[in-house]
Amino acid sequence: MTQTASPxxxxxxxxxxxPYAVLDLLLRGRAFFALIVxxxxxxxxxxxxxxxxxxxxxxxxxxxxxxxxxxxxxxILSGGIDLSVGSVLALCGVVAGWLLQGVELTAFGVIxxxxxxxxxxxxxxxxxxVGAVNGVLVAYLKVxxxxxTLGTLYVARGVALLMTNGLTFNNLAGRPEYGNTGxxxxxxxxxxxxxxxxxxxxVVALAATFLLTRTSFGRWxxxxxxxxxxxxxxxxxxxxxxVTVYVLSGLCAAIAGLVLSSQLTSAGPTAGNTYxxxxxxxxxxxxAALTGGRGTVLGTxxxxxxxxxxxxxxxxxxxxxxxQTVFTGAVIVLSVLLxxxxxxxxxxxS
Amino acid sequence: MTVAAAAAPQADTTDEVVMSxxxxxxxxxxxxxxxxxxFDIHRGQVTTLFGENGAGKSTxxxxxxxxxxxxxxxxxxxxxxxxxxxxxxxxxxxxxxIHQELSLAPNLNVRDNIFLGRExxxxxxxxxxxxxxxxxxxxxxxxEEIDPRTPVEQLRxxxxxxxxxxxxxxxxxxxxxxxxxxxxxxxxEVEVLFRVIRDLTARGVSIVYISHHLEEALRITDHAVxxxxxxxxxxxxxxxxxxxxxxxxxxxxxxxxxxxxRGHEISGAALAIRNLTVIDPASGxxxxxxxSLDVATGEIVCLYGLMGAGRTELMECVAGRLTPxxxxxxxxxxxVQDLTIAERIRAGLALVPEDRQRDGLVQTMSVGRNLxxxxxxxFTRGFLTSLxxxxxxxxxxxxxxxxxxxxxxAAITSLSGGNQQKVVIGKMLATDPTVLLLDEPSRGIDVxxxxxxxxxxxxxxxxxxxxxxxxxxVSECLSxxxxxxxxxxxxxxxxxxxxxxxxxxxxxxxxxxxx
Numbered sequence: 097m098t099q100t101a102s103p104x105x106x107x108x109x110x111x112x113x114x115p116y117a118v119l120d121l122l123l124r125g126r127a128f129f130a131l132i133v134x135x136x137x138x139x140x141x142x143x144x145x146x147x148x149x150x151x152x153x154x155x156x157x158x159x160x161x162x163x164x165x166x167x168x169x170x171x172i173l174s175g176g177i178d179l180s181v182g183s184v185l186a187l188c189g190v191v192a193g194w195l196l197q198g199v200e201l202t203a204f205g206v207i208x209x210x211x212x213x214x215x216x217x218x219x220x221x222x223x224x225x226v227g228a229v230n231g232v233l234v235a236y237l238k239v240x241x242x243x244x245t246l247g248t249l250y251v252a253r254g255v256a257l258l259m260t261n262g263l264t265f266n267n268l269a270g271r272p273e274y275g276n277t278g279x280x281x282x283x284x285x286x287x288x289x290x291x292x293x294x295x296x297x298x299v300v301a302l303a304a305t306f307l308l309t310r311t312s313f314g315r316w317x318x319x320x321x322x323x324x325x326x327x328x329x330x331x332x333x334x335x336x337x338x339v340t341v342y343v344l345s346g347l348c349a350a351i352a353g354l355v356l357s358s359q360l361t362s363a364g365p366t367a368g369n370t371y372x373x374x375x376x377x378x379x380x381x382x383x384a385a386l387t388g389g390r391g392t393v394l395g396t397x398x399x400x401x402x403x404x405x406x407x408x409x410x411x412x413x414x415x416x417x418x419x420q421t422v423f424t425g426a427v428i429v430l431s432v433l434l435x436x437x438x439x440x441x442x443x444x445x446s
Numbered sequence: 447m448t449v450a451a452a453a454a455p456q457a458d459t460t461d462e463v464v465m466s467x468x469x470x471x472x473x474x475x476x477x478x479x480x481x482x483x484x485f486d487i488h489r490g491q492v493t494t495l496f497g498e499n500g501a502g503k504s505t506x507x508x509x510x511x512x513x514x515x516x517x518x519x520x521x522x523x524x525x526x527x528x529x530x531x532x533x534x535x536x537x538x539x540x541x542x543x544i545h546q547e548l549s550l551a552p553n554l555n556v557r558d559n560i561f562l563g564r565e566x567x568x569x570x571x572x573x574x575x576x577x578x579x580x581x582x583x584x585x586x587x588x589x590e591e592i593d594p595r596t597p598v599e600q601l602r603x604x605x606x607x608x609x610x611x612x613x614x615x616x617x618x619x620x621x622x623x624x625x626x627x628x629x630x631x632x633x634x635e636v637e638v639l640f641r642v643i644r645d646l647t648a649r650g651v652s653i654v655y656i657s658h659h660l661e662e663a664l665r666i667t668d669h670a671v672x673x674x675x676x677x678x679x680x681x682x683x684x685x686x687x688x689x690x691x692x693x694x695x696x697x698x699x700x701x702x703x704x705x706x707x708r709g710h711e712i713s714g715a716a717l718a719i720r721n722l723t724v725i726d727p728a729s730g731x732x733x734x735x736x737x738s739l740d741v742a743t744g745e746i747v748c749l750y751g752l753m754g755a756g757r758t759e760l761m762e763c764v765a766g767r768l769t770p771x772x773x774x775x776x777x778x779x780x781x782v783q784d785l786t787i788a789e790r791i792r793a794g795l796a797l798v799p800e801d802r803q804r805d806g807l808v809q810t811m812s813v814g815r816n817l818x819x820x821x822x823x824x825f826t827r828g829f830l831t832s833l834x835x836x837x838x839x840x841x842x843x844x845x846x847x848x849x850x851x852x853x854x855x856a857a858i859t860s861l862s863g864g865n866q867q868k869v870v871i872g873k874m875l876a877t878d879p880t881v882l883l884l885d886e887p888s889r890g891i892d893v894x895x896x897x898x899x900x901x902x903x904x905x906x907x908x909x910x911x912x913x914x915x916x917x918x919x920v921s922e923c924l925s926x927x928x929x930x931x932x933x934x935x936x937x938x939x940x941x942x943x944x945x946x947x948x949x950x951x952x953x954x955x956x957x958x959x960x961x
Binding site for chain 2: 310311312314315316318319321322323325326327328329330331332333385388389390
């Protein structure tokens with residue numbers, strides 16, 4: 097059920113005013129309506145909520161989760177799950193920080209300071225590599241996705257801790273004489289007032305939409321997640337699809353790691369702890385099925401915004417952070433409940 | 447006395463009726479699985495149900511054992527009408543069923559399986575000693591030395607079947623329904639089972655028996671009941687029947703499924719299979735045994751065989767899903783065994799799998815996307831899929847295989863079984879195959895849809911498509927196929943032309959030898 101716009105809908109829609117149609121619309125667009133309700137509620141409760149600057153701050157914050165969630169969406173569409181994204185985010189941040197401090201090559205007795213673009217590329221490579229390990233474990237070695245990525249969750253976090261001895265790289269600015277300045281651009285630069293992190297999120301979301309709706313890979317992914325056997329017998333390279341989604345998820349986590357450490361001007365090995373759960377929550381709130389084959393980029397983005405705008409709103413009106421956790425949990429359960437209503441209804445029509 | 451015996455043969459005490467179905471009917475929507483069936487189960491005797499796939503045997507058994515409820519009609523037990531809301535309730539009345547697929551928990555041991563759900567509890571929790579003692583007694587009765595603490599997964603299939611029987615006996619079953627109990631048993635295990643059945647009947651237990659192996663069933667049965675298309679066509683005690691009688695009533699007259707297409711060229715081996723052997727990696731069992739066959743361009747070949755004969759394994763191996771242990775497959779003279787499934791499809795070799803829901807459809811996608819799934823490469827330009835080119839393929843396919851649907855956007859689950867099957871076939875036809883394999887294309891679809899599917903295949907054969915389809919319904923062999931190959935235990939045991947009889951085909955498959 098991808099949401100490709102189709103000019104002619106064959107099923108005659110019930111008249112726009114019937115209660116069924118209203119309920120149906122509310123159900124389908126639930127993440128969107130939830131977001132509207134959240135924005136309206138908090139703007140009434142606090143005058144500071146609905147301001148351009150707060151919106152940008154919130155969105156900049158959401159971008160990190162949205163990036164993770166977009167990668168997670170691809171994995172969940174394939175019927176898998178990627179628990180390692182939070183750790184990969186931290187590992188990639190630490191790798192970037194480490195590279196920016198200069199790499200001492202003892203064999204040559206020199207310290208190499210790679211330029212920022214090279215740091216970014218190498219960091220992305222690390223994310224993709226961890227993803228590839230996940231993918232191979234799941235697709236070829238038949239390790240259940242939950243277990244495989246749980247393993248890499250620990251390993252990636254452990255490596256990040258080892259690399260820094262548990263400490264945090266606090267200086268990512270680089271030095272002009274080494275030619276490696278400019279890392280803060282990712283976290284602080286704005287184009288027409290919009291933070292780079294938000295722009296990256298939009299670009300990744302557009303790329304993911306394009307991938308899912310306009311390429312054969314997207315079709316393969318929906319088919320493999322919907323019914324792996326049928327996809328395989330129809331000639332879909334199911335294993336390759338699986339490896340690819342984990343690699344893409346690792347890449348998204350690496351991008352998020354770069355943006356986050358640039359925003360924080362520090363790279364710590366404990367960053368992104370439990371972010372994988374937030375990412376999964378965003379995908380689920382966005383209407384994707386954890387069993388695979390159903391879900392959209394737009395839904396996932398809305399899911400990430402619901403979580404981000406809700407917790408930010410609660411902070412602004414001064415609700416305790418413990419209550420935020422409770423509210424987020426309630427939203428997740430509610431949305432899964434609505435998912436099962438939507439998909440159950442569709443199945444019962446058969 | 448002679449008068450009474452002639453008027454009412456069941457006056458004899460051994461012929462007492464314990465259970466009977468009276469005018470039992472069951473419909474699923476518009477499909478009538480059972481159309482008012484009457485039959486009796488006699489105390490201490492074996493009543494066998496004969497019938498082809500889809501004749502309604504399993505539906506009837508499920509009604510008798512409380513798995514499903516009849517749409518109309520009554521089930522009588524000991525002279526009173528009864529209604530079973532569940533299998534547990536049926537068991538409380540002494541009616542148990544042993545399913546074709548065993549329902550044991552493989553990880554638990556024999557004792558725990560037998561008392562699953564009815565554990566004997568004492569003050570200290572489950573009384574394992576007592577359960578074990580009773581299990582030993584049951585096993586002694588069945589003359590099978592199985593330790594109660596053996597995990598079920600370590601038992602041979604025949605022994606597992608005995609554990610199922612022991613479980614049924616442990617609830618004091620008076621009526622025991624066995625659905626294809628011998629399908630997975632070796633010859634010696636069948637002997638053990640038959641001995642157990644005789645012991646049971648001697649103790650007054652009534653057995654309802656279903657089997658595709660007619661000869662085997664004739665050895666054990668006391669009464670025969672034949673079903674066809676949901677209605678009972680014949681009913682007689684053992685003394686009055688023979689194999690020929692059963693087959694005659696089973697197959698009957700059938701819906702016209704067409705005749706082999708003529709008047710086009712049939713030549714050249716489109717598909718050539720040579721000495722193909724497939725071995726189950728889990729059990730080491732040989733599923734396809736040194737098998738060779740050819741299908742010519744424009745030819746329709748039917749592969750007839752019972753469940754477990756190796757049809758599915760043969761097809762899946764040719765399509766590239768299973769790796770053969772030996773042998774080769776050639777498509778128009780080119781070997782294909784090193785190709786992936788996708789490459790074989792592109793080379794013109796396509797498979798319509800047996801299990802539509804498991805292997806054929808992507809339930810989360812629309813009708814249109816299911817139809818275009820196998821031919822995505824055909825509407826991909828560079829990196830992009832062309833929605834317009836896709837739409838063209840979908841529309842053409844919906845038309846050519848006549849899918850009845852609201853449109854390409856409709857959910858695939860909204861279609862009937864027959865139309866879903868047409869989508870699966872259409873999906874593979876959209877890849878422009880030259881050889882099409884269909885594994886039981888008629889499974890779970892009604893007669894009308896069946897005729898349409900066969901009509902479509904006949905039409906495609908005329909344009910040069912080589913078709914190999916498998917079936918376990920003998921009436922389907924004698925429809926559009928130019929040649930009929932009988933598969934038994936992974937080997938081709940006989941080859942027929944269209945001018946053969948159902949009896950001859952069934953004899954070659956090991957179902958029956960008609961004198």
